[in-house]
Amino acid sequence: MKLFNEQDRLTQMHPALDIVNDIVYVTARVMDEKGRSVDAVITSEKAIFDADDWANEKRKRGLETFADVELQCGSRWSTKSIQRFLDGTLTAPSWQQTYEEIYDALGNVLVMTDNRYLTVITLYAMMTYFQPLFDFLPILHFRGPAASGKSRAGAALSKIAFNGKMDGSPTPSTIFRRAHEGRYTQIIAETDHLAQLGSGDAFARQLQSGCSKTEATVEVSEGRAHKSFAPTSYRIFNPRVLLSTQRFKSHPLRSRCIRLDLVKSSNADERKLRRSLENEEVWSPLRDSLYNLLLLQWRDVESTMYNLKDNWHELSGRTFDKWLPLATMAKLVSDDALSVVNELAVESIEEQQEDAEGGFDAHIMKFAAWVTRYSDESLTPKQLYGVFLEPRKTSRSEQSEQPEWAEDTQDTVTISYLKQNVSSERKLVNDMKRLHLIPQAPKHTRTGNEYELNQEKIMSIVRPYMGDAFLENAAY
Structure with missing residues (x-):
């Protein structure tokens, strides 16, 4: 019998988006030389692999993939930008420039009574491209009554965020299967049922565990042939945005959320609300900038995150964990952006303590x-x-x-x-x-x-x- 050689151990990774051994891997929808739409793995080394090439390449690199990527959100990174990156002629935009362009684009189609919320949504969109660097990903919760702009905000965010995809009311198995397949930024429009699901409910617990890299593996029952069901394991560490009119019942779930309370404005700018969200001439350049920053400047995010871990003393515990990703992006952008994150984080502590007292x-x-x-x-x-x-x-x-x-x-x-x-x-x-x-x-x-x-x-x-x-x- 031949014993297992420790050097033969494979490194697990997700080809949709991951950073392994200082190399970024990201899957993008591209057109091959025959004009076919295919999913290709692109690396920060300026290499590109189709499905067949990737199957061989990952073995050479000692990689084992969590899943075979299935992109259901179409082409997110433009062919022109991809080609410039592969040719080595691409330069990364500045963090502040990218932030301001996203902020302005969102501000042109959304009406917010608190402009700090636009800052949060912008930073969240940017953060989704760097999700593998963080150990904890907060849930972004848009809460508000009908006609408060929740769905519009979610739809706009889906146009910018990494593999953004908005769904109405998917089943838990659909949510977790898609998370497993594509590391989507999942925007779920109908989540009022979470107002009735306590901390002991399986779905609430699964959503909670999906925030933590070390806990983000769940088992759900999936249908099989002959109407049978079998447990299937999914890796679900990815950004999530939940929309609801009501407060979530589960305290642990609430503690993992950054909640934005949206209200209907009586004097809303109707011109903004009538602008289409389907104009790719607006969204595509923003995504290109974020892909460029991911592949060329990801180390900025890593070093800033570690700096905050050592020096950001205003917060602690779960509050620190859930605000760290946004604070990391904010610190790269400007002092003003970081000040907004600090303000909202401190306010969330006070709300959390009042919430805890009543539960x-x-x-x-x-x-x-x-x-x-x-x-x-x-x-x-x-x-x-x-x-x-x-x-x-x-x-x-x-x-x-x-x-x-x-x-x-x-x-x-x-x-x-x-x-x-x-x-x-x-x-x-x-x-x-x-x-x-x-x-x-x-x-x-x-x-x-x-x-x-x-x-x-x-x-x-x-x-x-x-x-x-x-x-x-x-x-x-």
Whole structure:
């Protein structure tokens, strides 16, 4: 028997868009010498491969692809620009020039009551071309009533973003299959059903996991012959834009969104709203500029991202993660753009803390912070549930209906309410796992399975949601 040679290990990558060993790979729809429309892999080395050539080339390079690319968004990069790149005669535009051109193009067809939203949409469109560099991709959420401009904003964004594709109400399997096949920027127009899907719902959890590079593999049931179904694994780490009239029910899903609240303007500029979104003379040059920056200047994005990781101290936790991609693009553009991102990020922290205070997850976070108020702890599920419901033994007042941790953290929740919502120790453990307050697997001890509660980790999770004021005011 011949043992596996570590040097023979293949590097996994996605040919639709990826950066491997300092080489950019991107698939584009082109016309071959016979006039046929084909998908070709183009590299930052100025090489181009059709499907047959790529099958051989990827083996030579030690690459294993996640999927065979199927582009359903047509030609996105012009033949003229591709040829200039391959000939070596292409020069990259400046970051600020590209930003301003996209911002102006969007401003000519969209009406926004808050112009900072145009900045966010512009930066998001730019970010989609550099998605492989980031470990976390935020969901962009357009929320607003009918006729507020959500669909128009989504449609305009789809014209610029990397492999932008807008769908009405696709099934989960369709969403994830397309993400797997083409790393699309997926703009999903009808998502009001997420207002009824809590954090325990499978689809909500799958959308959440798709934001994180390390978690973005899901299994869905796909139809097969003879009406049978089989689980299929999809890689779903790609940008997503969700449109809805209502707030999403799942708190973890909301925490992964950058939400723009769109409103109907009574004095909207009708000339802008009547302009067609189908004018490729507007959108094609913008996409060309972004492809050029991707292939010629991607290292600028990488170095700026690392710089922000070391020096951007205003944010932490999930808020930092979800704003980092836009902040990276903004820092490349201008101080003004970065200032807008900072403003909106700080506002989102305040909204998130208010949101957390009003949700049931806040009770569990406060409980975990209280348990570890002095040090790390290690408890069995039975012990955890007991402490969760235990009243203060010395209390003789009507507050005896509250658990001890709730009194200390100034939470008004009662024991009976907790029992209704967390009916068993198993439910409590699952909720704490979902919020990453305890490990997914227990530690086996002589006294039974124990879950370790790490003070530092719990505080790093609770602080961004609840704020410093909660930690300072709690009677620890």
